[in-house]
Amino acid sequence: MPPVADALLCEAIRTPRGRGRTGGALATIKPARLLADLMQALHRRTGLDPAAIEDIVIGCVSPVGEQGGPIGRTAALLNGRDSAPPSLQIDRFCASGLEAIHLAAQKVRSGWEEVVLAGGVESMSRVPMFSNGGAWQFDPGTSAALDYVPQGISADLIATLGGFSRADLDRYAARSHRLAAQAWDEGRFTRSVVPVSDEFGVVLLARDEAIRASTTPESLATLAPVFAEAGRSGFDAVALRRYGDRAAAIEHEHTAGNSSAIVDGAALALVASPRAAAAYGLTPRARIVSVATISCEPTIMLTGPALAARKALALASLPLGAIGLFEVNEAFASVVLHFLAETGVDPDRVNVNGGAIAMGHPLGATGAMLVGTLVDEMDRRGERYGLATLCIGAGMASAAILERIAA
Numbered sequence: 001m002p003p004v005a006d007a008l009l010c011e012a013i014r015t016p017r018g019r020g021r022t023g024g025a026l027a028t029i030k031p032a033r034l035l036a037d038l039m040q041a042l043h044r045r046t047g048l049d050p051a052a053i054e055d056i057v058i059g060c061v062s063p064v065g066e067q068g069g070p071i072g073r074t075a076a077l078l079n080g081r082d083s084a085p086p087s088l089q090i091d092r093f094c095a096s097g098l099e100a101i102h103l104a105a106q107k108v109r110s111g112w113e114e115v116v117l118a119g120g121v122e123s124m125s126r127v128p129m130f131s132n133g134g135a136w137q138f139d140p141g142t143s144a145a146l147d148y149v150p151q152g153i154s155a156d157l158i159a160t161l162g163g164f165s166r167a168d169l170d171r172y173a174a175r176s177h178r179l180a181a182q183a184w185d186e187g188r189f190t191r192s193v194v195p196v197s198d199e200f201g202v203v204l205l206a207r208d209e210a211i212r213a214s215t216t217p218e219s220l221a222t223l224a225p226v227f228a229e230a231g232r233s234g235f236d237a238v239a240l241r242r243y244g245d246r247a248a249a250i251e252h253e254h255t256a257g258n259s260s261a262i263v264d265g266a267a268l269a270l271v272a273s274p275r276a277a278a279a280y281g282l283t284p285r286a287r288i289v290s291v292a293t294i295s296c297e298p299t300i301m302l303t304g305p306a307l308a309a310r311k312a313l314a315l316a317s318l319p320l321g322a323i324g325l326f327e328v329n330e331a332f333a334s335v336v337l338h339f340l341a342e343t344g345v346d347p348d349r350v351n352v353n354g355g356a357i358a359m360g361h362p363l364g365a366t367g368a369m370l371v372g373t374l375v376d377e378m379d380r381r382g383e384r385y386g387l388a389t390l391c392i393g394a395g396m397a398s399a400a401i402l403e404r405i406a407a
Contacts, residue, residue: 012372020124061097061122098367180354263360304397324383330355
């Protein structure tokens, strides 16, 4: 089969995000069930026969225990053994859900597959962060050789080098909560969010659980920095071995309030060729124009989104000014402030419906969630192009550019 010209995004849905702890609204729901229920919702919306899906690609950062599998195959089997498609599970840290969509687009553009379901899941209440370990973080010999520091130290280092004050970080975090609450109140997430119900059909969660509409810079200012102790334990010294020529000390300004929240959630995106979309009666919402993944210095590690965006723009032969909307994952407030400083993008075009600081960062699912949020807002505003990007641990970043297809 010859290569297909376009990979089309035909649908993008997600669960609401529940607090990732015991007592969180989604803590009783197994991650495979989160995905299986989203698959059912996708079928109801599109009428697509599951047998038409040639592969399922699912991002997950802790693919162990209940999230091992590959979990996409497990979820598909829960919905019907005879028609369940095959599945692949991938881990590129925080960008896993976006990388799943990258891979789906690449599969479709190759012409070897025409309908691929992609997305991500992370049940952080049931499978805690770092459950799968890793030499980069947990083998002392490897960590020392690679100048490893925790991401919070990196975020504080970015703030220190960029001159972002605690007040700057808290103002940005308060903006995230305000815009997320406003987006929910105005129904901006209604199209993409599928409420989660229990086995009896009782709705457990219909709205992102972590948003605090009353958050202000003043209330955030009362919170204590969370990475100072780790810095004193030796990680500041590691970071300053590389960056001591630019800073005498690291200012620890990130708190639980201006960092992303730990949550549970899942997201799916349906990617198809033009021929398949027409054959199955699917309505394309956007064209996946380009995708990009880059590497950057691994100790500071979180500075890659601007680099990934530039690579995606170059592949698409587009100028930065062509992009009407940006979704930049709010892993930490300094990550987005660094992106803005590096690119000069108007802040009013970035994360216009809030982000992970307010709604949470369900690791493997977040990238796919950003794509859904982006295409919904592109539709609402009539924007032609949008870009989603995430920083990634160990010094990487991922980005994708979408072109809206007008109804």
